Amino acid sequence: xxxxxxxxxxxxxxxxxxxxxxxxxxxxxxxxxxxxxxxxxxxxxxxxxxxxxxxxxxxxxxxxxxxxxxxxxxxxxxxxxxxxxxxxxxxxxxxxxxxxxxxxxxxxxxxxxxxxxxxxxxxxxxxxxxxxxxxxxxxxxxxxxxxxxxxxxxxxxxxxxxxxxxxxxxxxxxxxxxxxxxxxxxxxxxxxxxxxxxxxxxxxxxxxxxxxxxxxxxxxxxxxxxxxxxxxxxxxxxxxxxxxxxxxxxxxxxxxxxxxxxxxxxxxxxxxxxxxxxxxxxxxxxxxxxxxxxxxxxxxxxxxxxxx
Amino acid sequence: xxxxxxxxxxxxxxxxxxxxxxxxxxxxxxxxxxxxxxxxxxxxxxxxxxxxxxxxxxxxxxxxxxxxxxxxxxxxxxxxxxxxxxxxxxxxxxxxxxxxxxxxxxxxxxxxxxxxxxxxxxxxxxxxxxxxxxxxxxxxxxxxxxxxxxxxxxxxxxxxxxxxxxxxxxxxxxxxxxxxxxxxxxxxxxxxxxxxxxxxxxxxxxxxxxxxxxxxxxxxxxxxxxxxxxxxxxxxxxxxxxxxxxxxxxxxxxxxxxxxxxxxxxxxxxxxxxx
Amino acid sequence: xxxxxxxxxxxxxxxxxxxxxxxxxxxxxxxxxxxxxxxxxxxxxxxxxxxxxxxxxxxxxxxxxxxxxxxxxxxxxxxxxxxxxxxxxxxxxxxxxxxxxxxxxxxxxxxxxxxxxxxxxxxxxxxxxxxxxxxxxxxxxxxxxxxxxxxxxxxxxxxxxxxxxxxxxxxxxxxxxxxxxxxxxxxxxxxxxxxxxxxxxxxxxxxxxxxxxxxxxxxxxxxxxxxxxxxxxxxxxxxxxxxxxxxxxxxxxxxxxxxxxxxxxxxxxxxxxxxx
Numbered sequence: 019x020x021x022x023x024x025x026x027x028x029x030x031x032x033x034x035x036x037x038x039x040x041x042x043x044x045x046x047x048x049x050x051x052x053x054x055x056x057x058x059x060x061x062x063x064x065x066x067x068x069x070x071x072x073x074x075x076x077x078x079x080x081x082x083x084x085x086x087x088x089x090x091x092x093x094x095x096x097x098x099x100x101x102x103x104x105x106x107x108x109x110x111x112x113x114x115x116x117x118x119x120x121x122x123x124x125x126x127x128x129x130x131x132x133x134x135x136x137x138x139x140x141x142x143x144x145x146x147x148x149x150x151x152x153x154x155x156x157x158x159x160x161x162x163x164x165x166x167x168x169x170x171x172x173x174x175x176x177x178x179x180x181x182x183x184x185x186x187x188x189x190x191x192x193x194x195x196x197x198x199x200x201x202x203x204x205x206x207x208x209x210x211x212x213x214x215x216x217x218x219x220x221x222x223x224x225x226x227x228x229x230x231x232x233x234x235x236x237x238x239x240x241x242x243x244x245x246x247x248x249x250x251x252x253x254x255x256x257x258x259x260x261x262x263x264x265x266x267x268x269x270x271x272x273x274x275x276x277x278x279x280x281x282x283x284x285x286x287x288x289x290x291x292x293x294x295x296x297x298x299x300x301x302x303x304x305x306x307x308x309x310x311x312x313x314x315x316x317x318x319x320x321x322x323x324x325x326x
Numbered sequence: 327x328x329x330x331x332x333x334x335x336x337x338x339x340x341x342x343x344x345x346x347x348x349x350x351x352x353x354x355x356x357x358x359x360x361x362x363x364x365x366x367x368x369x370x371x372x373x374x375x376x377x378x379x380x381x382x383x384x385x386x387x388x389x390x391x392x393x394x395x396x397x398x399x400x401x402x403x404x405x406x407x408x409x410x411x412x413x414x415x416x417x418x419x420x421x422x423x424x425x426x427x428x429x430x431x432x433x434x435x436x437x438x439x440x441x442x443x444x445x446x447x448x449x450x451x452x453x454x455x456x457x458x459x460x461x462x463x464x465x466x467x468x469x470x471x472x473x474x475x476x477x478x479x480x481x482x483x484x485x486x487x488x489x490x491x492x493x494x495x496x497x498x499x500x501x502x503x504x505x506x507x508x509x510x511x512x513x514x515x516x517x518x519x520x521x522x523x524x525x526x527x528x529x530x531x532x533x534x535x536x537x538x539x540x541x542x543x544x545x546x547x548x549x550x551x552x553x554x555x556x557x558x559x560x561x562x563x564x565x566x567x568x569x570x571x572x573x574x575x576x577x578x579x580x581x582x583x584x585x586x587x588x589x590x591x592x593x594x595x596x597x598x599x600x601x
Numbered sequence: 602x603x604x605x606x607x608x609x610x611x612x613x614x615x616x617x618x619x620x621x622x623x624x625x626x627x628x629x630x631x632x633x634x635x636x637x638x639x640x641x642x643x644x645x646x647x648x649x650x651x652x653x654x655x656x657x658x659x660x661x662x663x664x665x666x667x668x669x670x671x672x673x674x675x676x677x678x679x680x681x682x683x684x685x686x687x688x689x690x691x692x693x694x695x696x697x698x699x700x701x702x703x704x705x706x707x708x709x710x711x712x713x714x715x716x717x718x719x720x721x722x723x724x725x726x727x728x729x730x731x732x733x734x735x736x737x738x739x740x741x742x743x744x745x746x747x748x749x750x751x752x753x754x755x756x757x758x759x760x761x762x763x764x765x766x767x768x769x770x771x772x773x774x775x776x777x778x779x780x781x782x783x784x785x786x787x788x789x790x791x792x793x794x795x796x797x798x799x800x801x802x803x804x805x806x807x808x809x810x811x812x813x814x815x816x817x818x819x820x821x822x823x824x825x826x827x828x829x830x831x832x833x834x835x836x837x838x839x840x841x842x843x844x845x846x847x848x849x850x851x852x853x854x855x856x857x858x859x860x861x862x863x864x865x866x867x868x869x870x871x872x873x874x875x876x877x
Contacts (some may be wrong), residue, residue, distance in 0.1 A: 036719035047735055160807065160859030162814045165852065168838035222436035229393050230451055231424030244441045263724020267815045282819065285734040297731050301722045319441060
């Protein structure tokens with residue numbers, strides 16, 4: 019197991035480099051005028067140079083700039099925001115945890131909906147529950163997150179006044195955004211769970227387990243689940259990425275103080291360092307999550323450990 | 327209703343280990359052709375009955391029905407030890423399955439769970455059926471593995487299905503089937519996926535177990551030589567219908583049905599030419 | 602191939618049929634936008650602001666007096682065109698690259714897959730948003746942005762199919778008999794890859810549509826005053842309290858379109874599975 023994990027880790031290193039390269043190019047290409055943003059004047063002021071480009075030394079040849087960029091990155095230096103002059107890394111440090119908490123909450127919620135629903139739908143194939151859940155899943159999957167979020171806001175927040183509409187003040191403010199994200203993601207995951215369980219329950223080793231007199235509960239929880247888990251884990255991992263990716267829209271709708279809203283604001287304001295820094299962090303996080311999913315796959319399915 | 331004279335020797339009724347009476351099975355998906363039609367036979371305690379026929383004759387379906395795992399419709403009766411299975415008064419399958427009545431399925435590479443270790447699956451059965459403590463189950467599981475010739479047992483118990491060879495998997499399946507010393511074993515095409523040498527070994531193993539534990543055996547096979555080697559009685563199945571039944575030596579020596587004769591000829595077992 | 606007999610067979614082709622009907626209907630509506638509504642979607646009418654659905658304006662008007670039905674069907678053109686265009690571009694880039702990676706293996710495979718991995722490192726919507734920040738808003742840019750982050754997945758599917766097929770014995774036989782790489786690919790490998798790629802693309806269509814809607818909602822997609830379902834939806838939900846009918850058109854349209862694409866994808870997937 020550890021050998022497998024190490025191999026996968028090494029495989030991701032080049033991808034990380036590729037991303038930094040891409041973002042370095044982005045840094046050159048994004049519209050944005052540091053001087054004007056920092057000082058309000060067209061002429062560059064001394065403070066304007068105290069950002070990542072300043073450290074990159076714009077007059078140097080490109081490869082040198084890239085080197086400076088990478089070394090700055092490795093020191094955790096992502097530059098300073100044009101607008102507020104605060105270090106990007108601090109801005110991210112403040113906002114990222116909020117997004118992560120929301121994403122994890124949504125993922126947990128999603129899984130606690132999808133796995134039971136999918137398993138039951140598979141067990142009671144063709145029943146009303148099964149058909150109903152498929153219809154619900156199809157409809158939810160066709161709805162854009164922001165629309166669902168806005169509707170929730172209006173109905174639950176404004177009309178019924180059950181839950182706070184925006185911000186991250188109280189625990190109850192987590193409910194709506196997390197639920198909206200969970201519902202849309204669960205739409206797809208439930209189908210995957212159902213299909214995976216249907217596959218597994220038809221297998222001979224399940225019949226054999228029944229022939230051996232094991233209880234249905236044990237068969238479902240021990241024999242079937244572990245086998246059905248593989249595709250579920252993959253999709254759940256992909257969903258974490260999806261949740262982070264859709265963070266922008268959701269956080270804008272709910273005015274959630276997360277990295278998505280921060281990124282969007284920076285895009286609007288042409289705050290280059292923040293845009294690049296936030297994107298880099300999110301991408302790195304995404305890769306990390308995918309890596310974890312791969313490793314989890316190997317743990318769940320012993321056959322994968324031998325294969326790769 | 328006794329249609330087969332040679333079956334008179336077979337004990338029926340309360341004395342039979344297993345008896346089927348007019349059992350018919352229909353598939354689950356769509357109505358229509360019955361998979362098995364009006365099947366009746368009985369297995370005497372301690373004896374081995376071979377259920378032979380071509381693929382698709384309904385043999386595995388009967389095995390599933392006997393275990394109570396047939397998904398479709400059925401009519402007729404199944405008696406185990408004189409009591410009707412699934413009937414209102416009789417024992418239900420839950421108490422029998424895996425303990426007194428065991429099914430060893432056709433392909434061990436499909437009937438063993440691929441994500442659980444062999445040892446775990448063995449211990450699980452031992453614990454559920456016999457209720458011993460964790461440490462006792464572990465020791466017993468190792469003993470089971472050694473008895474079927476899987477050694478070193480400690481290492482093998484930690485292996486997964488994909489790490490076993492075909493022969494090893496078959497032995498493991500045998501160990502699982504006999505772990506709780508059942509009264510009645512149904513073996514569906516045992517050893518059919520093995521090469522002749524490995525199969526011969528395992529047949530001897532099975533014979534040894536049978537002698538030691540004294541269980542009744544329902545052997546489902548299309549291999550007539552195996553049937554002749556292992557079984558005392560035989561039921562010939564074709565297209566879901568019983569063609570012929572009785573003592574195996576008598577029937578193989580002088581088959582009354584032409585189909586049986588054809589099967590014997592195809593297997594090269596015809597001992598005398600039919601006129 | 603399609604259809605099949607028995608209960609299951611009919612259910613399979615039913616998905617395909619319903620999906621096809623929905624999508625075809627939407628296309629017809631979009632194509633015949635001018636016939637459906639004689640109003641100019643861009644024309645503002647200060648006299649008729651936020652009207653409820655009625656005889657003159659079938660779906661009412663928006664906050665600037667523009668006819669909603671006209672905006673809806675013209676918006677269909679834009680949204681559907683962008684969705685389809687981006688997926689077409691994804692296939693144009695992804696299919697050949699994926700096939701090449703699968704067929705040649707080795708360095709070609711590694712290089713292409715590494716490039717794909719870099720793009721895959723970004724969550725789809727996020728990548729599109731950041732790219733739009735660079736190249737600016739507009740329908741054409743949305744199309745490119747979506748395609749740029751979508752091609753790796755198509756490439757992966759194509760690669761897997763090609764690798765599967767290329768490993769089969771008959772391909773080796775053709776090679777020995779002197780078949781060129783191009784011939785083998787065109788005649789044997791590509792036809793087998795097309796199926797799964799098509800299924801994946803159809804699902805991609807609904808993702809593209811939803812992402813475009815999100816981009817328009819955020820204001821960096823298709824710019825006002827040009828109608829697009831995303832921005833119409835945004836405006837509609839924003840005014841839900843005072844003008845609830847606004848959400849009907851774009852809401853139903855988006856959901857229906859995604860439903861249609863998804864059903865098509867599933868129906869196709871199931872039909873192909875029988876062929877196995």
